Amino acid sequence: MVVLAHENRYVLVQGITGREGSFHTKLMLEYGTKIVAGVTPGKGGLKVHGVPVYNSVEDALREHPEINSSIVFVPAPFALDAIYEAIDYGIDLIVVITEHIPLHDELKLIHYAKKHGVTVVGPNTSGIISPGICKIGIMPTTAFKKGNVGIISRSGTLTYEVANSLVKAGFGQSTAIGIGGDPITGLTLFEAAMLFEEDGDTKAIVVIGEIGGVMEEHLAEAYAKGKITKPIVAYVAGKHAVPGKRMGHAGAIIMMGLGTYESKINAFKKAGILVARTPYEIPSLLSKVV
Amino acid sequence: MKILEYEAKTILKDYGIPIPKGFTASSLKDIKEDIVKEIGFPLIVKVQIPISGRGKAGGILKANNIKELLNVVSKLLGSIIRGIRVAKVLIEECMDVRKEYYVAFTIDHSLRKAVFLASTEGGIDIEETIKEKPHLLHKIPIDPFIGLKDYEVRNVAYKLGIPKNLIRQFIWIVKAMFKVFDDFDAELVEVNPLALTDNGLWALDARIIIDDNSLFRQKDKLAKYISEEVFRGITAGEKRAEALGLSYVELDGNVGVIGNGAGLTMATMDLIGLHGMKPACFLDIGGGASRARVKEAVTMLLENPKIKAIFMNIFGGITRCDEVALGVIEALEECELRKPLVIRIKGTRDVEARKILKQHGVKAFEDIEAALLELRSILVS
Numbered sequence: 001m002v003v004l005a006h007e008n009r010y011v012l013v014q015g016i017t018g019r020e021g022s023f024h025t026k027l028m029l030e031y032g033t034k035i036v037a038g039v040t041p042g043k044g045g046l047k048v049h050g051v052p053v054y055n056s057v058e059d060a061l062r063e064h065p066e067i068n069s070s071i072v073f074v075p076a077p078f079a080l081d082a083i084y085e086a087i088d089y090g091i092d093l094i095v096v097i098t099e100h101i102p103l104h105d106e107l108k109l110i111h112y113a114k115k116h117g118v119t120v121v122g123p124n125t126s127g128i129i130s131p132g133i134c135k136i137g138i139m140p141t142t143a144f145k146k147g148n149v150g151i152i153s154r155s156g157t158l159t160y161e162v163a164n165s166l167v168k169a170g171f172g173q174s175t176a177i178g179i180g181g182d183p184i185t186g187l188t189l190f191e192a193a194m195l196f197e198e199d200g201d202t203k204a205i206v207v208i209g210e211i212g213g214v215m216e217e218h219l220a221e222a223y224a225k226g227k228i229t230k231p232i233v234a235y236v237a238g239k240h241a242v243p244g245k246r247m248g249h250a251g252a253i254i255m256m257g258l259g260t261y262e263s264k265i266n267a268f269k270k271a272g273i274l275v276a277r278t279p280y281e282i283p284s285l286l287s288k289v290v
Numbered sequence: 291m292k293i294l295e296y297e298a299k300t301i302l303k304d305y306g307i308p309i310p311k312g313f314t315a316s317s318l319k320d321i322k323e324d325i326v327k328e329i330g331f332p333l334i335v336k337v338q339i340p341i342s343g344r345g346k347a348g349g350i351l352k353a354n355n356i357k358e359l360l361n362v363v364s365k366l367l368g369s370i371i372r373g374i375r376v377a378k379v380l381i382e383e384c385m386d387v388r389k390e391y392y393v394a395f396t397i398d399h400s401l402r403k404a405v406f407l408a409s410t411e412g413g414i415d416i417e418e419t420i421k422e423k424p425h426l427l428h429k430i431p432i433d434p435f436i437g438l439k440d441y442e443v444r445n446v447a448y449k450l451g452i453p454k455n456l457i458r459q460f461i462w463i464v465k466a467m468f469k470v471f472d473d474f475d476a477e478l479v480e481v482n483p484l485a486l487t488d489n490g491l492w493a494l495d496a497r498i499i500i501d502d503n504s505l506f507r508q509k510d511k512l513a514k515y516i517s518e519e520v521f522r523g524i525t526a527g528e529k530r531a532e533a534l535g536l537s538y539v540e541l542d543g544n545v546g547v548i549g550n551g552a553g554l555t556m557a558t559m560d561l562i563g564l565h566g567m568k569p570a571c572f573l574d575i576g577g578g579a580s581r582a583r584v585k586e587a588v589t590m591l592l593e594n595p596k597i598k599a600i601f602m603n604i605f606g607g608i609t610r611c612d613e614v615a616l617g618v619i620e621a622l623e624e625c626e627l628r629k630p631l632v633i634r635i636k637g638t639r640d641v642e643a644r645k646i647l648k649q650h651g652v653k654a655f656e657d658i659e660a661a662l663l664e665l666r667s668i669l670v671s
Binding site: 076077100101102103104107108110111112138139140142143153154155156157158159160161164181183184208210211212213214218235237238239240241259277278279280 | 397399400402403404433434435472475477501503504506507539541549550551552553554556557559560561562563564569572577605606607608636637638658659
């Protein structure tokens with residue numbers, strides 16, 4: 001088994017007629033992803049790379065009741081509405097590629113999805129790939145190979161880089177999940193790690209974190225408590241980055257010293273998670289535990 | 291985007307929140323004697339720059355008469371505080387404060403919810419106080435679909451010990467602040483202190499940060515409150531990059547770092563640090579960068595005198611490496627300034643890219659370690 005992007009995913013592309021939507025529909029089709037329909041309001045009746053386009057999710061589902069996943073390329077001002085639409089019509093996995101979605105919209109979409117038991121991956125993600133099986137995303141497929149390491153990442157290009165260096169060292173991937181680069185995301189690092197924990201084909205997990213937020217600390221806490229038992233190798237980008245803009249006093253009061261590079265590295269080390277100093281150190285650390 | 295104090299206060303005022311009487315000055319000419327008389331001495335003069343800790347940095351001073359006022363204002367205008375030149379001051383009535391509360395709305399990334407924060411320990415030392423005594427902070431998570439509930443604010447008012455006759459006013463102010471937070475797509479609306487005086491509650495200082503991603507729908511509303519000429523804490527270089535759609539942050543070192551994707555660019559900075567060198571900037575050209583965009587990015591760093599060498603790390607997925615290579619060559623050929631440039635380039639069409647680069651005498655590598663060693667030897671020599 002793989003996680004999220006398995007062979008029974010029938011995918012709807014929201015925003016299929018846009019430049020990115022149409023380009024990546026083609027690449028996903030070439031990879032073998034079962035893209036069955038697209039939606040762009042006002043463009044119903046068109047075809048994009050042979051995929052029928054509908055005006056609404058309702059119309060798409062009427063013609064293709066097998067749809068169970070959506071990938072969203074809709075521009076930021078309209079993304080929240082598109083995601084509401086997908087949730088309201090019962091799609092249970094929504095991968096949001098769109099970047100620059102307003103934070104207040106993200107709060108709404110995350111909680112609406114949660115209330116309806118829907119998994120949102122992203123926003124601002126490069127998507128999910130189970131090498132050789134299914135890709136719901138925009139990543140270059142050549143960097144990935146089938147195997148038994150699960151990758152969870154907050155960064156797009158860094159994922160390709162790491163996957164590529166893993167492949168060179170002989171480690172393929174069960175699934176690679178980009179959870180998205182925004183400060184708040186739907187699927188969290190911890191939730192993604194739990195998916196891999198429960199997946200029979202995944203033997204170890206690689207986590208690519210970033211400074212900011214507290215998802216790395218939460219994951220470390222869960223690992224220390226034994227909720228995750230599979231070996232984890234982690235890398236955190238941003239040791240030399242400037243700390244993000246200060247949110248008045250409120251930011252400091254809420255974070256209580258968490259969210260920094262040191263906080264994340266210390267949390268991982270304390271929990272017994274192996275920490276790579278560079279992305280290129282990950283394969284050698286991984287060979288110690290697999 | 292950070293909103294300056296006086297702009298934030300104008301927004302709060304429009305939402306009915308009491309703020310002290312005052313006016314702004316960009317030069318001594320803006321100080322009109324009749325207005326000063328109407329407000330009355332003593333007055334507080336506050337520099338309008340987008341950082342916190344202005345008081346501790348000497349940016350907030352008191353004036354007891356007109357002579358002192360002119361002195362203080364001419365001293366502050368044009369001065370540099372924490373690296374920022376003061377272009378404007380806010381001159382306000384000085385209030386008799388009996389107690390300072392802290393009240394704010396922000397987004398808690400861990401809860402993934404907006405939160406209402408309040409404390410009896412308002413004032414400049416709030417962070418230290420809450421660190422030592424976390425129980426003095428009241429934090430109320432807000433449901434994104436219901437919003438702030440009345441009873442939640444009321445309960446906080448009781449917990450803070452707001453005087454009985456002012457509880458209604460407190461609830462009113464907090465709800466108005468939440469409305470600002472919601473209406474303006476804010477990441478932060480902070481009133482610190484919310485001052486208790488003989489004359490009720492007053493917002494003595496205010497801070498608002500607007501989510502940059504929401505500017506497409508906030509721009510028109512904000513235009514009424516924001517003055518464009520005021521410096522917002524970004525450098526000229528950062529402004530240029532913003533106009534080009536590049537993600538750029540300046541740092542203290544001398545190696546200009548260019549990458550594609552924020553994570554890879556950050557990781558590249560870390561690698562440079564690990565090899566004992568110092569990044570001068572973070573420049574992310576993003577996904578699928580065109581030749582023109584790459585050219586602009588490289589040219590920008592060539593023109594930056596702080597930068598001694600440029601290091602590029604490209605992993606092409608959507609980004610085509612040959613496009614990047616052509617952009618680099620164009621920048622190097624058209625810019626008169628010469629600087630060493632080392633590039634590690636891999637991914638989509640990378641063989642072609644390295645060939646093009648080498649033909650033009652650019653040091654191009656597939657392996658990151660080899661590229662870093664080359665960079666180090668250049669900087670040492």
